[in-house]
Amino acid sequence: MLLKLNISNFAVFEKESIDFENGFNVFTGETGSGKSILIEALSLILGERASKDFIRKGKKSSLLEAIFDISQNKNLENFLDLINIEIDDNDFLIISREIMDNGKSINKINGRTVPLNTIKEIGSYLIDIYGQFDNESLFKKENHIKMLDSLIDRDLSPLNDKYKYLYKSYNKKCEEIKYIQEKLINKDIKIEQLQYELNEIDDANIQQFEEEKLLNEIKKLSNVQEIKTSLYEVYNILSSDSNSSVNSLNKVYSILNKVKNFDDGLHDLFPRLELLIEELQSLIYDIRNYSEGLDVDDERLLTIENRISLINRLKRKYGFNLEKILEYRNSVEKELNIIKDAEKNLNELNIEKEQLFKSIKTCADKISNKRKDAAIILEKNLLKELHDLNMKNIKFKVNIIKKPDFSPDGIDSVEFLISTNIGSDLNSVQKVVSGGEASRIMLAFKKISCETDNSQTMVFDEIDAGISGKTAQMAGIKMNYISKNHQVICVTHSPQIASIAKKHFLIEKGISENNTFSTVKRIYNKDKIYEIARLLSGMKVTEKSLSNAKELIEISDNM
Structure with a gap:
């Protein structure tokens, strides 16, 4: 509230x-x-x-x-x-x-x-909230099933929850069957093509990071001569007899050795100097050996170039890098397995679909039966309420037709049909009902549904549009009835x-x-009487309108 x-x-x-x-x-x-x-x-x-x-x-x-x-x-x-x-x-x-x-x-x-x-x-x-423009909901056929269901929401809710679950499962199963059926189209051609692609990738035996290693190797083999020349030059610089780095360090060692006994602090320098001489000699040796081991291997270079050419061809066909090629390979294998097992899976899916069909049909039929029972009650009660609201010569029917297939709200198509004049045939609400009549129908419906409505507060915004006099008074009585169990604004x-x-x-x-x-x-008492009088007579409030207002309030108090 x-x-x-x-x-x-x-x-x-x-x-x-x-x-x-x-x-x-x-x-x-x-x-x-x-x-x-x-x-x-x-x-x-x-x-x-x-x-x-x-x-x-x-x-x-x-x-x-x-x-x-x-x-x-x-x-x-x-x-x-x-x-x-x-x-x-x-x-x-x-x-x-x-x-x-x-x-x-x-x-x-x-x-x-x-x-x-x-x-x-x-x-x-x-x-x-029900506003003066919400009559439009009555004029839309797709809302009629929602309105009918709202009357039996408590009873229908568990069935609806079950139906929605079954409907979702059934549709998913149908989609799976359709997917498998599409796979079976030109099955042999697809298997042949997929198997060829799978074999082509597997025969290439692509390894992770292989392309990077190959590019580094081809860069080295393509520049062997330049590498050897540079290493030879470095070797000469480090080992030349005239200006050998090792000889220079040995001379330093001899000079320091002469004066080490004069200063104990010099002794700490010799292990480091010896390490330098040893490391430099090892470096000169390794440079010479590495240089001598370098040879122009045209055969290996050709092998690598052919391998890179193969990888590039696979990249153009299956992905722009090795990772994408391997991803495509796995997808091909998965697709191949699906197609090979398609007929077996299709049989299993059809059995599951049939079981779901029986379950959803049973549930939908139960919902439909409850709607038909609710429709009979709605037809009877709505006519009674509308009779009170000065719609006396009408006929009203909830037309329920079975749909050819399941839908999100079941197998029923629901439409409210009405006749407002004696001798007129039943017709769609939107083709017959005026704005004022729609207000009264919706108020009558709210009166009927208030027992099952989940909302504790009901708001009516100028629902009196198009009605006056006794009809308006009956509308007020209906709202007052609703207010016994609901707060009404x-x-x-x-x-x-x-x-x-x-x-x-x-x-x-x-x-x-x-x-x-x-x-x-x-407002209370006199202020309320004055406001009712203003509503009765307009801007000019007279003694007569005040008297009428007082009488109207007294009549209402005694209802």
């Missing part, structure tokens, strides 16, 4: 705090006072996309906050527990949305920042509906310091 709505700097509202109660709450006010803005605020609390255009002029942000009592909403409590959102000791749920001037919003639940989708999921458990222009509500709020527009703003206040 919605306990409180706080609004700051939101469109025409500067700072308002509205305390709601259980039962029937109604909002009235002149056109343009902000009634639709109030519904917009509730929609945003439920997770609708926000626009910076709602921010009050001259302000950087708008803040909306709603406080709910969810102590009786076990389904929501279970969902909140599932997504790890804690509820305080009073079972209060606080949703807040701050809309920033950059178009973004900060969304919080009990102080914890959450994604907008989370608020939207939670909102579906809290409030059901209604925005209306109808004096008949407003007179029935036990909690009446008035939205008024004012001007202060060249700024327009709207306020919301709870």
Whole structure:
């Protein structure tokens, strides 16, 4: 149940705090006072996309906050527990949305920042908003099956969950069969081609990092003569008798040896010097040996060039590097095995598909039977409710036709058919029903469905469009009935509906310091009588309209 709505700097509202109660709450006010803005605020609390255009002029942000009592909403409590959102000791749920001037919003639940989708999921458990333009849902055939199912949701939900699982499994199995069947097309040609590709790659016996090693080797073999010349030059520099590096180090050794006995600190230099002489001699030896071992190997060079040519050819055919070639090789092997085993797998898949078909058909038939039972009850109850709403000469039928194949919502095609005049044939709702009639049909439906509706709060936004007088009064009675088990919030222009509500709020527009703003206040007694009189007579309230308003309220109080 919605306990409180706080609004700051939101469109025409500067700072308002509205305390709601259980039962029937109604909002009235002149056109343009902000009634639709109030519904917009509730929609945003439920997770609708926000626009910076709602921010009050001259302000950087708008803040909306709603406080709910969810102590009786076990389904929501279970969902909140599932997504790890804690509820305080009073079972209060606080949703807040701050809309920033950059178009973004900060969304919080009990102080914890959450994604907008989370608020939207939670909102579906809290409030059901039915607006004056939601009649369109009645005019779309695809919504009729959803409306019918909502009446038996508790009973249907386990079956629907099972059906969705089976439907997904069945479709997946059909896709697997189609995939295998496609593999079997030109099976022998495919096997021959794949086997050839697999053999070609395997015969090449490609090794990891082989290409890099081959390129390094061919670079060396292509430059052997230059390498030998350079090594010979280095060898001469290091070992020349006239300027030998070893001889130079030996001379250094002799000079230091003469004076080592004069200074003990010189003794530490000799091991290092000896190591240098030994390492240099070893280096000269290795350079000479390495140089002598280098030969121009034209045969090896040709072998490497042929190997690189083979690798490049495979790269052009199967991948731009060795890793991709090997990946392609593995995919070919996998594909080959699939095709070879295709017929055996196809037989197994067809058996599994047949088993799934039987299961999904059984489940779909059960769902269909429940829908047919619900349709009979809906037809009977809707006619009764519509009769109360001054639609007395109508016929209504829920037309259920079996589809040729399974669909996401079963095997049923559901359409509401109606006749509004004596002697007229049943026809599609969208072809027959007017806007005012659609409002009454939807209100009747809400009345019937309120026993199974998960939302604890129901909002009706100007559902009285196109109706007045006794019909409007009956609409108010229907909403009042709904309010016995649900909190009802209604925005209306109808004096008949407003007179029935036990909690009446008035939205008024004012001007202060060249700024327009709207306020919301709870009205009682004389103020309520005056507002009902205004709704009855328009702008000019007379003694007669006041008397009529008082009488209308008294009649409503005695219902």
